Each structure stands twice: as structure tokens, then as C-alpha cells.
Amino acid sequence: MKKLLLYLSFLLLFFNVSDTFSQNLDIEKEKNRIIESRIEFLLDNNESGDADYTTLFEQLEFYYRKPINLNKTSYEELQSLGLINDIQINNLLEHIEKYGKLITLEELQTVNGMDLESIRLIAPFVRVNRNADAPNASIKDIILDGDNQFFMRYTRTLEQQQGFTDATPEELEENENARYLGNQDRYYARYKFTYSNNVSAGFTAEKDAGEEFFTGTQKNGFDFYSAHLYLQNFGIVKELALGDFQAQFGQGLTFWSGLAFGKTADLQTIKRSARGLRPYTSVQEDRFMRGGGITLQKANFELTAFYSSNEVDANVTDTLENQETFVFSSLGESGFHRTPGELENKNRIRRTYLGGHLTYKKRNFNFGLTAVTNKLDGEYQPRTQIYNQFSQIDNENTNVGFDYNYIYKNFNFFGEISHSIDGGIATTNGLLVYLDPKLSLAVQQRKYDRDFKPFESNAIGDGGTNVNEQGIFLGVTAKPFKSITLSGYFDRFVFPWLRFQSDAPTDGYNYLAQVTYSPNKQLSMYARIRERERGANLRVEGQPIDQVVNEKQTNYRYNISYKINKKIDLDNRIEMVRYLQGELPAEYGYVIYQDISYSSLSNPFSFSLRYALFDTDSYNSRIYAYENDVLYAFSIPAYSGRGTRFYLSTKYHISRGVDLWVRYAQTYYNDREEISSGKDLIEGRVKSEVKVQLRLKF
Incomplete structure (x- = not known):
């Protein structure tokens, strides 16, 4: 440990050289910080840490390389950044309509509702150019x-x-x-x-x-191939997607494929910003559609139609007499085809989507209608349990929905109602209020019937799927002083019917409170507490049935980031967790880590380094933490057990258009002699991974 600290100190002294640097380096670091914070927002709601964040990486990286021209942009383009709210977007576009094109980015401070923090967030991804971009381009161009x-x-x-x-x-x-x-x-x-x-x-x-x-x-x-062709803003054709794509509409109730933000310290993530049709470039093998879609626009109307048909993994249990129709109990989600058993389930069932979305749009108001049919070939015979007997989808299902969004001054109303033709109804409604640049409020209500059948939904909720849930969310963000931001929310929810691993109706709550202190560009820190409680089954020795008890998890986090100079950034975090299940003894865990990152425009070499200590009583008290990785990859390990973790991620700019990344990560456990189990078992206390990536740009 002493040798490691001495080595880190040497690195700091070696690279701590005063020099004149371009502002571009600060902008790139800010871009990386924003991407990391967006992923941690998603991680707050995806505690398994196994989601594919490639789309988010790619979206912000693209706008960093090709910044949005604020003098020639659209509502949807600014929404796709996910960094400013709809009221700010509406006010910005209204400002340009009223006063003409922007001259500098600093002029954003005169836009109603655009505070310095919001401007800082979007700065790496936007530009101001008074010359109009070329309206048309030939195929040669x-x-x-x-x-x-x-x-x-x-x-x-x-x-x-x-x-x-x-x-x-x-x-x-x-x-x-x-x-x-x-x-x-x-x-x-x-x-x-x-x-x-x-x-x-x-x-x-x-x-x-x-x-x-x-x-x-x-x-x-x-094992997996994916391809796409995507065109945008060619005359009446607003979007054209061929090959593999995703589709997102409304607030995510009727149809939403891919990731979405949930309840976070950033209140604006409580509202979905649907992106319509988008190309799919990730490798998560169950989160995309394969076929085609088109969006046509005329005046204030937009019409989207899409069709998808692709083979998916399924757990086949039988074959009917015609030897062509399979009986299957579930669809596969892992994407792994490593054993004869996994290969047997590969691409066994064809899944088809046929749908459309009609919307009427103005700058501050839009409403839309969505209808989607989902069809599964074969004989779908799911393992019906008491908890899912109402919501289990059939071989063919149709959902229809209505969504709306309305901005009046500093009030943003939004919501969606969706109906399963052979099932129930789901509704969500919300309100974002920006009373002042220093005070924002959020309210969201939801009611998802137990017989609603969501086959591709991703609306705000706590139950994992948008079914069998009622809830109310209240959030606030306040900036009492220039350098201090207070944010928090409280979410109360009820599950009126049984759920997976909960053999009785239950209820619960979720809250977060955070204070952020940023006195200058060099220093930023925050402290937060996040707690969730809800009912879950508890197996009791000697009893024939599970007992339903309250399961509570409380996380405490302190994070501090400090820029030593224009080359070196430090980031420290300590996070602790307390886990309770019924009357069982409490379980605890903690993670402490130190990050060091180095980058310089005068040096083709850059790196990110972490050393972490962790100690948790069990997997129940595990803690997830985002790690820097090679471009468009991600690493979010679960710190569980007792040990240390180290990683070094490096980038070397070989020449123009050629970049090389090398990453090495190692976890050492001092509380066990073997790691994992089954076919993933490692005999020993160390698990290490190497990753090498080459990028060619031309």
C-alpha cells in the first residue's frame, strides 16, 4: 500500500508542470464528466449494472465532435442532448425567433431560465454560427x-x-x-x-x-451481427431507419425500446424525451428491432410507421405435431450462445412489431397517438404464476396510447395513457415547474393496472415493469447560494397485487437528498443519502411458505473532484450502505476509491487510474460504481466481499486518425479462495481483465 501511494505521488509530481493549454482540453474533460454523471443517473435506477450504455456514450460523443448549431437547430435535436429541460429549449427557440440569431454562447445568459450551470452543461456540445449550414448536399458531398x-x-x-x-x-x-x-x-x-x-x-x-x-x-x-442505415431531414422525410433500429414515443408506456432515465437528483429526467426512430449500434441482443421505419412531416403533423421482424432466443419446451410450431415458456435476454443448451434456444422464435405514431407539434405543445401490435410465432405458454396471471402477454397483443406535452410560461405538463386491447390501462402524468432559476419543482403520478400488458415499455416506475403499480413522485431543486445546490425527491408507491418474489400486496418509498458545493471550476463536491424500502419474500427455515417483510437499503455517498492543474484531475469517493431485511441483523458495506486522470494537448498519452478498497457483508450490501473505460465501452462492477480493485485505462494518439486504448483491471479478494461459481469459477483470489481497442478515423 505504501509503495502504491509513493508511486501515485511520483506521478503527480512528474506531471504537475505549468504550461499554457488550449481551452479545448477543459471542454473535453467537461464532456467526460457530463457523460459519467449521465451514466450514474441511469445506474441509480438499474442496480444490476448490466445495461448497455453504448447509445448514451455515442450520442454525446457525436455532439462533442459535431456540435449543434444553436442558430439552426430543432426542438428534438436539443431534447436529444438530455441536458436542458423543455422549458429552457422552448425559451431559447422563442428568444431566437424574437431577437434574431445568437452572436456568442455568452448570450445564452439572457435567455429566460438558462442559468450558468445549464450553459456549462451544454457548452461542449453546441456552437453558435450565424452562417446557415448548407441546406442541401449531393451524394458526392x-x-x-x-x-x-x-x-x-x-x-x-x-x-x-x-x-x-x-x-x-x-x-x-x-x-x-x-x-x-x-x-x-x-x-x-x-x-x-x-x-x-x-x-x-x-x-x-x-x-x-x-x-x-x-x-x-x-x-x-x-455470434452477433447488426447493421443500420439512418437518414434524417431530407425534405418531407424527417427520419428513415433501415436495418436495426429503436423506436421511442410519448412517456414510454405504449412503446419505448432502449434505455431511459428514471428518478435521479436531476428533476428533468422524470420526463421522457422521446426520440422517435433512431439507429441501433449496441450489442445487447434483445433491445432492438430489425426492419424499417419512416417518419414523414408536413406542416405541424408527423406520421411514423415501422415494421420489425427478427428471430429471438426462446426457451422451447415442446414441438407441436406439425414439427414447425414450437411451444416456448419465455424469451431469452442474455445473448449468450456458449454451450449446446444455449445454442439450442438461439433464434427459435420470430417476433414481429407493427406500429405507428401520429403527432401534432408546435413549439410549446404537442399530442400524439401510438398503436403497436406485437406478435410471437409459436405457441407461447409462459409459466403462469399467481403474481403474473393478469399481465402475462399472449402470442399477439396490441397497445394503443395517447401522449401530450404542453408548456405554459414556466410550467411543463406532460403525460400518457395507454390501453392493452385485451387488458388494462396505464397512465402517467407529470408537471415540471421552474419558479425561478434558483427553484424547481417536479410532480409525477402513475397508475399501472395489474392486467396492463407492456411488451416494450419504459415509463417512470419502481416495479421494474410498468404493471401493477400506483405512485406519486415529488421533487425539488434549490440554489440558495451561488455555489450550493440542494436537490431531492420522495417517491411513494403501492403494488396492489402480488409481484415477483413478493407473495402479497406491498408498498414502499424511495427518497434521495443531495447537497452540492462548487465554489469554483477547480473544486466540486457533493454528499447524498438515498434510501428505498419495499416488501419482499423472506425464506424462513421450517415454514412452508415465504414470509413477506420490508427490505430497506440506505446508501450514503460523499464525492469530491479537484483539478490540480489543466492536466491532472483527482476524484475521491466514499460510499456506505446499510441493508435490512425484516428482523434479520443489518448488513453493511463500504467502498473508498481514489481516481487520477491525466491528459494534455501537448502529449499523445493520457490515462485514468483508480485504486479502491471495499468491504461488504454480503452480495445484498454490494455497491456499484462507474469506471472509465475505452471509448464506447463501459465498466460498472459490483463491489462485493472484501478486497481491493485497481484499474489503469490509457489512450495513445498514434497519428492522425489512429488511436489506441489499453485497459487493465484487477480485483483482489482477501475473504475467499475462489471467485464466482459454476463455469465462471476461478480458483484463487485474483480476477483480472485486459482490454485493447484500436480506432481508425478517415
Whole structure:
């Protein structure tokens, strides 16, 4: 430990050199900080840490490379940033209509509702240009002026896992799934062509660790392939998506594919900002559609139609007499095809979506109608439990919905009501109030019937799926002093019917309180407490049925960020958790880490380094923390058990258009002699991973 501290001190002294640097370096660091904070917002609501954040990375990275021209932008384009609220967007566009084009970014301070923090958030991703961009471009211009990027990534766990060891014939005869078919390497390749924000085309391919590669069942190389072509703002065609894409409408009740923010310290995330059709470039194999969609615009009307049909993984339990129709109990979500058993379920069922969205839009008002039909080929016979007997979807389902958004001065009303044709109704309504740049309020109400059938929904809620829930959310953000921000929310919810792992109706609450202190650009810190309580089953020895008890988790966090100079940033965090389940003894856990990052325009080399200590009583008291990674990748491990974690992520700019990333991460446990279990078992106390990525830009 002393040697490590001495080494870190040496690094600080070595790189602490006074020099004159371009402001671009500060802007890039601010961009990275904003991306990290957005992902941590998502992490607050996705505690498994297994979501794919590639789309969020890509969205903000694109606008950093191709900033939005505020003098020629749209409501939807500014919404897609996810950094300022709809009232601020409306006021900005109204300001430009009334007073003419902006001259400098500093003029944003004269826009009603645009405070310095909001301007700082969007600064890395916008620009002010009084000259209009070229209204039309030929195919030759698009090809010559477009950006090409090609990524190759290699990832491997260095220690040998049980699933990759040699198996005896007897073991395989007894269990053919005892070992993985492929090696421990994970390969990723991606090509993408973009022209401004009007054209995007490319492909993505991935092989997971354990899957075969150009051998056995994978003669075509990668296990997963994805491709897309996306056009935007070509005359009457507002959007055209072909290949793999996502679709998002309203507040996420009727149809929303992909990630969405939830309850966070940033009140504006309580409202969904639907992006319509968007290309899909991630590798999460169950979160996209395959087919095509188009959005046509005329005056204040927009009409979207889309169709998707692709084969998905399913747990097949039987085959009907015609030998062509499968009986299946569930759809696969992991995307892994590493064993004969997993391969048997690969692409067994065809899932089809047919839908559309009609909307009437003005700057401060819009309402829309959505209708989507979901069809699953085969005989869907889910394992019906008492808790899901009302909400279980069938072979074919149709949902229709109405959504609205209205801005009046500093009040933003929004909501959606959705109806399953053969089921129940779900509603959500909200209000954002910006009384003053120093005071904001948020209210959200929701009521999701137990027989509502959400096949692609992602509205605000606490139950994981938008079914069997009623709730009310209240939030506030206040800035009593220039350097201090107070934010918090309280969410009260009820589950009127049984849920998964809860054999009785339950209720609960969720609250967050945070104070942020930022006296200058060099220093920023915040302290927060977040607590959630709700009912859950507890297995009691000797009793025939589970007992439903309250499960409470409280997280305490203190985070401080400090810029030593224009090259070096420090980030420290301590987080503690207390977990209670019924009358059982409380469980505790903590994580302490130190981050150091270095970057310089005069040096092609940059790095991010972390050293962390953690100690938790069990997996129940685990703590997740975002880690810096190679571009468009993400790492959000669960700190569980007792030990240390270290990672070093480096980037080297080889030459113009050529960048190389290398990342090494290691976790050492001092409370066990083996890590994980089953085929992922590692004999020893250390688990380490190496990741190498090359990017070519041309």
C-alpha cells in the first residue's frame, strides 16, 4: 500500500508542470464528466449494472465532435442532448425567433431560465454560427465530407475459468453443457459512417467469451451481427431507419425500446424525451428491432410507421405435431450462445412489431397517438404464476396510447395513457415547474393496472415493469447560494397485487437528498443519502411458505473532484450502505476509491487510474460504481466481499486518425479462495481483465 501511494505521488509530481493549454482540453474533460454523471443517473435506477450504455456514450460523443448549431437547430435535436429541460429549449427557440440569431454562447445568459450551470452543461456540445449550414448536399458531398470510424476491440479475463478447462469424456457425457464451446476471448468490431446528423450507416459485430469463432456452430465468425442505415431531414422525410433500429414515443408506456432515465437528483429526467426512430449500434441482443421505419412531416403533423421482424432466443419446451410450431415458456435476454443448451434456444422464435405514431407539434405543445401490435410465432405458454396471471402477454397483443406535452410560461405538463386491447390501462402524468432559476419543482403520478400488458415499455416506475403499480413522485431543486445546490425527491408507491418474489400486496418509498458545493471550476463536491424500502419474500427455515417483510437499503455517498492543474484531475469517493431485511441483523458495506486522470494537448498519452478498497457483508450490501473505460465501452462492477480493485485505462494518439486504448483491471479478494461459481469459477483470489481497442478515423 505504501509503495502504491509513493508511486501515485511520483506521478503527480512528474506531471504537475505549468504550461499554457488550449481551452479545448477543459471542454473535453467537461464532456467526460457530463457523460459519467449521465451514466450514474441511469445506474441509480438499474442496480444490476448490466445495461448497455453504448447509445448514451455515442450520442454525446457525436455532439462533442459535431456540435449543434444553436442558430439552426430543432426542438428534438436539443431534447436529444438530455441536458436542458423543455422549458429552457422552448425559451431559447422563442428568444431566437424574437431577437434574431445568437452572436456568442455568452448570450445564452439572457435567455429566460438558462442559468450558468445549464450553459456549462451544454457548452461542449453546441456552437453558435450565424452562417446557415448548407441546406442541401449531393451524394458526392456526403461521401467526401462524411466521417468514417472503425473500431476493433479485444477483451479477456486473464485467469482461467472452470468453463474453459479441459473436460473428461465422462463429464461431457453426463452433462454436455459442462464446458463452454469457445475460448475466453471477446471480440468486437464496428464501422460507422456519419454525415453531420443527417446520415448514419454502419455495422457492429461481437463474439462473447465462450462462444465459438469461425468454427463449430459459428462458421460465419461473430455470434452477433447488426447493421443500420439512418437518414434524417431530407425534405418531407424527417427520419428513415433501415436495418436495426429503436423506436421511442410519448412517456414510454405504449412503446419505448432502449434505455431511459428514471428518478435521479436531476428533476428533468422524470420526463421522457422521446426520440422517435433512431439507429441501433449496441450489442445487447434483445433491445432492438430489425426492419424499417419512416417518419414523414408536413406542416405541424408527423406520421411514423415501422415494421420489425427478427428471430429471438426462446426457451422451447415442446414441438407441436406439425414439427414447425414450437411451444416456448419465455424469451431469452442474455445473448449468450456458449454451450449446446444455449445454442439450442438461439433464434427459435420470430417476433414481429407493427406500429405507428401520429403527432401534432408546435413549439410549446404537442399530442400524439401510438398503436403497436406485437406478435410471437409459436405457441407461447409462459409459466403462469399467481403474481403474473393478469399481465402475462399472449402470442399477439396490441397497445394503443395517447401522449401530450404542453408548456405554459414556466410550467411543463406532460403525460400518457395507454390501453392493452385485451387488458388494462396505464397512465402517467407529470408537471415540471421552474419558479425561478434558483427553484424547481417536479410532480409525477402513475397508475399501472395489474392486467396492463407492456411488451416494450419504459415509463417512470419502481416495479421494474410498468404493471401493477400506483405512485406519486415529488421533487425539488434549490440554489440558495451561488455555489450550493440542494436537490431531492420522495417517491411513494403501492403494488396492489402480488409481484415477483413478493407473495402479497406491498408498498414502499424511495427518497434521495443531495447537497452540492462548487465554489469554483477547480473544486466540486457533493454528499447524498438515498434510501428505498419495499416488501419482499423472506425464506424462513421450517415454514412452508415465504414470509413477506420490508427490505430497506440506505446508501450514503460523499464525492469530491479537484483539478490540480489543466492536466491532472483527482476524484475521491466514499460510499456506505446499510441493508435490512425484516428482523434479520443489518448488513453493511463500504467502498473508498481514489481516481487520477491525466491528459494534455501537448502529449499523445493520457490515462485514468483508480485504486479502491471495499468491504461488504454480503452480495445484498454490494455497491456499484462507474469506471472509465475505452471509448464506447463501459465498466460498472459490483463491489462485493472484501478486497481491493485497481484499474489503469490509457489512450495513445498514434497519428492522425489512429488511436489506441489499453485497459487493465484487477480485483483482489482477501475473504475467499475462489471467485464466482459454476463455469465462471476461478480458483484463487485474483480476477483480472485486459482490454485493447484500436480506432481508425478517415
